[in-house]
Amino acid sequence: MFEFTAGDAGVQVTGSAIAEPVTLSWRWLRDHAEDAASRDPDTLQRRVDTFTIDPSATGSVTHTENGFTVSWADGTTTTHSNELLSQVVDDHCRTDWSRSMPDSFSMPRHVELWSSPADGPDEVDIDRFLTADDSLAHGVDQFAKYGYLVLRANSTSPAPDYARAEAFAKRLGYVRETIFGGVWDLKPDLTEHADTAYDTVYLAPHTDGTYSHDAPGAQYFLCVVAAQEGGESLLVDGFAIADELARTEPEVAATLASAPVRGRYIEPGIHLEAERPVFRTDARGELQQVSFNNYDRAPFLLPAEMEERFYAAYGRFAELANEPSRRALVTLTPGDLLIFDNWRTMHGRNAFRGARHYTGAYLNHEDLESKRRVLANR
Ligand SMILES: [Fe+2]
Known part of the structure; x- marks a missing residue:
C-alpha cells in the first residue's frame, strides 16, 4: 500500500492512496520503534524514554520482509513494521488538520x-x-480544592480490608467497574495484569485511563500492608502546571490544549483506545481535565510542524511534572487511605521492596462533584 524511502528528514512515505508524501521524522521513528527494548511485546506499553531522544539523531534504513530496521549512530538498532506505519499514515491522511482546535x-x-x-x-x-x-x-471540600486527600487511621480503626475499601466508595458515590474489576487489590503480581502498575519499579507521574473516553474521575488506595522500603505515592498538581504554562509559555500551553493524544490499553481479549489533548477544556474554554501517560501513549502521526511543537510541549510538560519540588510524597501505613482526582492530580510511586498491598477502586468524577454540591448546600 505504501512505500518507505529513507531521506534526510526521516523516512518518506509514498503511495497511490495519498496525494502528497508523508515524512516519518527520525525522532518519531525512535519514539515508535517496535523491538522489545523500545516497547513491551505483550502490552505494547512504551519502554523507550521519549524525553531523552536526541531530535537531531539520524539512522540508516535496511528493508526487511515486514518493514525495516534503523541503525542509529549510537549503535542501537530498532525495528519498524509496515503494518503499524501503514495504519498510522492512513489515519494521518484521513484527518483534516486545518480545522481549528481550542488553544x-x-x-x-x-x-x-x-x-x-x-x-x-x-x-x-x-x-x-x-x-x-x-x-x-x-474532606470533600479539601479534595475539591486541592485534588487529593489523605485520610489517616487511628488506634481504634478497624482492619483495612476489602469491605472497608467498599464502605469508603459508598460514602462518596459508588465503585466504578472497569477491566480491573470493582474494588481491586494492588500488589506485585504481573501474572494477573501485565501493566507497569503491578510491578515494583518507579512509576513517573501520570494519569490513569488515557485509553478511556471517560477516564476514572478519582482513584483511591487503602493501605493493607506497607512496603518494607520505599513505595511512597507521589502526587503532582496538573492544573498548577497548566496554569503556569498558560502564563509563562503560552505556545506550549496552546499546543497541549489542541494536539490530540491517543492512549491505549492492551491485554489478551482487550484493546481500549481513546483520544484527547493533554489539557481538555469545555465549550466555555474552562480547563476540565489533564491527561498524561507516556507509558500508554498509542502511535499517531501529526503534521510535521505540529509534531515539532508537540514533542517540545509534551517534553516540557514531562519536565515540569517530574520536578521533585512539585511533588507531594505520601507515605501510607496500614489503615491510611489516599484519594486523588485523576482528572487533575498526576500520581506515581517510588520503587519499593517487600509485600506492599493496597486495595482500592475508581470513582466517577460526577459523583464527587455531586457530593461537593450536596454538602455545600446543606
Ligand atoms: Fe496509575
Missing part, C-alpha cells in the same frame, strides 16, 4: 493550585470521615 483556557473556580506539598490539603481522620457529616464535608 486557550481558563482555570475552574474553587481550585487551589499547589506547586509544593506544603500548600496541600488538611489531613482527615478516616473514622470521622466515614461516620461524621462535618468531617465528610470538610
Whole structure:
C-alpha cells in the first residue's frame, strides 16, 4: 500500500492512496520503534524514554520482509513494521488538520493550585470521615480544592480490608467497574495484569485511563500492608502546571490544549483506545481535565510542524511534572487511605521492596462533584 524511502528528514512515505508524501521524522521513528527494548511485546506499553531522544539523531534504513530496521549512530538498532506505519499514515491522511482546535483556557473556580506539598490539603481522620457529616464535608471540600486527600487511621480503626475499601466508595458515590474489576487489590503480581502498575519499579507521574473516553474521575488506595522500603505515592498538581504554562509559555500551553493524544490499553481479549489533548477544556474554554501517560501513549502521526511543537510541549510538560519540588510524597501505613482526582492530580510511586498491598477502586468524577454540591448546600 505504501512505500518507505529513507531521506534526510526521516523516512518518506509514498503511495497511490495519498496525494502528497508523508515524512516519518527520525525522532518519531525512535519514539515508535517496535523491538522489545523500545516497547513491551505483550502490552505494547512504551519502554523507550521519549524525553531523552536526541531530535537531531539520524539512522540508516535496511528493508526487511515486514518493514525495516534503523541503525542509529549510537549503535542501537530498532525495528519498524509496515503494518503499524501503514495504519498510522492512513489515519494521518484521513484527518483534516486545518480545522481549528481550542488553544486557550481558563482555570475552574474553587481550585487551589499547589506547586509544593506544603500548600496541600488538611489531613482527615478516616473514622470521622466515614461516620461524621462535618468531617465528610470538610474532606470533600479539601479534595475539591486541592485534588487529593489523605485520610489517616487511628488506634481504634478497624482492619483495612476489602469491605472497608467498599464502605469508603459508598460514602462518596459508588465503585466504578472497569477491566480491573470493582474494588481491586494492588500488589506485585504481573501474572494477573501485565501493566507497569503491578510491578515494583518507579512509576513517573501520570494519569490513569488515557485509553478511556471517560477516564476514572478519582482513584483511591487503602493501605493493607506497607512496603518494607520505599513505595511512597507521589502526587503532582496538573492544573498548577497548566496554569503556569498558560502564563509563562503560552505556545506550549496552546499546543497541549489542541494536539490530540491517543492512549491505549492492551491485554489478551482487550484493546481500549481513546483520544484527547493533554489539557481538555469545555465549550466555555474552562480547563476540565489533564491527561498524561507516556507509558500508554498509542502511535499517531501529526503534521510535521505540529509534531515539532508537540514533542517540545509534551517534553516540557514531562519536565515540569517530574520536578521533585512539585511533588507531594505520601507515605501510607496500614489503615491510611489516599484519594486523588485523576482528572487533575498526576500520581506515581517510588520503587519499593517487600509485600506492599493496597486495595482500592475508581470513582466517577460526577459523583464527587455531586457530593461537593450536596454538602455545600446543606
Ligand atoms: Fe496509575
